[in-house]
Amino acid sequence: MRFLFSRRFWYGVLLSILCIGAAITYWLWQPITPTLQWEALAGNPERGAYLARMSGCITCHTDSQAGSVALSGGKALKTPFGEFRAPNITTDKVHGIGSWTPQQFAIAVREGISPEGKPYYPAFPYTFYTQFSDQDIADLWAAFQTVPPVSIPDPKQTIAYPFNIREGLKFWRALYFKAENFEPEPFQKDSQHTETYNRGKFIVEVAAHCAACHTPRNALGALESENHLSGGVDSAQNKVPSITASALLKKGWTKDDLAYALQTGITPDGDVFGGSMSDIVEQGTAFLSWQDLIAISEYLFNANQSSITDTKH
């Protein structure tokens, strides 16, 4: 134990700490090199636009309340870590994504990595979009190419320290996202269920990322998978209800009621959705086909916990 009183020992400890700290800092500030080589497919812009509606792109990236131009930047998304604002994703070459390549777009959407190699905050739901197929990405890309450029700088983020250090997200990704050696794992249909159920599952669990609001989050902002769809808070910190099958049945919802509410915002008791759900209906689900709305209901009313938690977030 005499070595504890040795000056040389403590110098060694200090040097080790400094070396480890330097290594971590170097790792954090290194740009992330995406591993995926995405081969651009021909995209269908109409299908892509429909998928963009379904996926909430227009809802989040448009400040409809302020009357902003579509996709030129969203309103504040309030979280315990600060206020996030979705950026301008029009085709403007300076402020939007006009100078991006299809490959960069694919990496941004499915891996959550910017063209500069920086990680995106998970307020951008790439952890859901990671299950988009190559064709989904190609269609989205084709749709975004039709958006006229809007030369508006990204809205200002107000994120609290230390969460405003974007590089720190590498830790988050290591904990909650398959960050290294990314390989696309597109949504797979469950052969034991109907086409309608599988379509609903794709919409709920991937594109529309319902769990982002309807599932509680832990202290680090990750979804609590064991409480999937059991209720959470929305972007304005409003209470968001549970949409598990048992909760929906308990509250007297039917599949038809739910589909209609997603189309119109009007609930079975004559109330109308408020909070962020009103934006989601107005900018998103109101545009979905009746068949897709029924598919959402079919999935939510029939999904059991095990089939839900199998999904990757």
Add this chain to the structure above:
Amino acid sequence: MKKVVFIISLLFATATALVFAHGDATGIVKERMDLMVSLKNAMKNLKPLFRGKEEYDVEKVKQNALAIRDAAGNHMTKLFPEGSLKMPSEATPEIWTQWEEFQRLADNLGRLGQALHDGAENNQTAGPNAMGSSAMGGPGMMGQGHMMEGGMMSQGGMMGGGRGGMHGLDNMTDEKLVSMPAAGLFRMIGQSCAACHKQYRVEK
């Protein structure tokens, strides 16, 4: 003795239940919560008529449209004196910092209720997608061409725009509103409620 205790307990339980049934609301907060319930009931009554779940009944539409009109505009806003946030109120303080917008939404709801009353005979087919080809643009795939936002390209082509912002209502005359299909007006009433709820109601 046991019977007396039982009766007292029963009375106490009934009184407690009555208090909680009204959510503890009192005074102005209770008044406006009751008004919101009347709006909700009117919407509930109208919904099956516009979904084709019940036979379309012009008189029933008119009656509920008037209920909406009479719960809107100043009838509604007078129940929101500044700072009246006593629990269990669901109002947000933004009501008073954005009073003009709140008043505008309340007034528009009244106009829509009146228009639905006056145009109740102008019904087109009901059903789950009744609004798909309506004047509101409805839930078509790309959401374009809705008269409320001024045309197809105004919001960035196929990728832009909502299904019809309620700001467009300000530019529509009452005559124009009345000429719209009743089902469209019903949907606009829903949108009007949503526009208000998302800004001025806390979801609990």
